[in-house]
Amino acid sequence: MEKQVDEIDRVIKNAIQVMQDSKYQIYEILDSARDEAVALQYQMHELMEETARICDKVDELERKFRLARLRLTEVSRDFMKYAEEDSKQAYERATQLQVELLIYREKESYLKTRRDDLQKRLKNVETSIERAETIGSQMNVALEYLSGDLSQLTRILESAKNRQLLGLKIILAQEEERKRIAREIHDGPAQSLANVVLRTEIVERMLSKQEFEMVQHEIVDLKSQVRMGLEEIRKTIFNLRPMALDDLGLVPTLRKFVHDFEEKSKIRTSFEVKGKENRLKSAMEAAVYRLVQEAFSNAAKHADPSYVSCKITYDQDEIRLMIEDNGRGFNLNSLELKGKEQTSFGLIGMRERVELLEGQMEIHSTENEGTQIIILIPTNVDKREE
Secondary structure, eight states: OHHHHHHHHHHHHHHHHHHHHHHHHHHHHHHHHHHHHHHHHHHHHHHHHHHHHHHHHHHHHHHHHHHHHHHHHHHHHTTTTSOHHHHHHHHHHHHHHHHHHHHHHHHHHHHHHHHHHHHHHHHHHHHHHHHHHHHHHHHHHHHHHHTSOOTTHHHHHHHOHHHHHHHHHHHHHHHHHHHHHHHHHIIIIIHHHHHHHHHHHHHHHHHHTTOHHHHHHHHHHHHHHHHHHHHHHHHHHHHHOOHHHHHTOHHHHHHHHHHHHHHHHOOEEEEEEESOOOOOOHHHHHHHHHHHHHHHHHIIIIIOOSEEEEEEEEOSSEEEEEEEEOSOOOOGGGHHHHHHHHTTSHHHHHHHHHHHTTOEEEEEEOTTSOEEEEEEEESOHHHHHO
């Protein structure tokens, strides 16, 4: 066995060295992609300013060209009143403005094409950055896992192999959660703030043209967008760690979550509590909250239900959760196969989390007849250990 441990130790060290070298290469690619993204964003900013200037110029030339055409029509119609020189000047003025307008329209079209191209390039670079960050975070997790204390390797190999894999999945799940939160901030508040900046520039242009009535309407829309952005930020903060969980406890926080879920998804919900509510440890309350959150999210994403319910029962030594939906259901025999694609999320991930709490989880589902999830979590673990 000692020889096997030494051999495994050597293999692991070689793997760590290869992964460290690869990690530095990934970081170099990531830094290069980030630099390119910054450069593209700077180009995009300059291009947007130039486009705005050209658009203003096109508007100005169109107005002048309309006036010149009216002047030419007037001179041509009343040729007895105007001299030949006036007619010539009106024609030359209209022709000059027409040519200039065509040139600036061509510039406007070119700038819009270039803007679209820059947006595509920037999107591709951001996708590359996201992929590199994901690979880098996964490699960091693996390196941290492999670089741990190997002195107890024999015991780990013999008695805790499944728990090792479960621990790695939990760490990976944390990394994925961080990635999800970053994406929510990027797609939500960050986009809203960028749009606010753009709308503010539009208001400034309107003010310079003294279009006060349009400015008033634009400011009303702008105020609405700021409120929506603030609401998205509050929701993101709540999803990170519901403050009500520490202040009010599990039941009020779950009741609010179920209510918000119904408003957002338009799926009818119900929430029921049985037994006397007892405050649990903060970590356990957070774990139970996440289980309900995951179950509701899975139902909304995959089951297409019109109704989802949650019933929580407090017993003396355990807490019982029952989450039901009337969605499309699924074949329980295919759950293990789907588990490989779901990694640590979905029902497989929920079962693993329940096992960490030394609890039990049952799933009852039939195709086109909905799903029922029953979770039993002991609340007297400390007493049993004593």
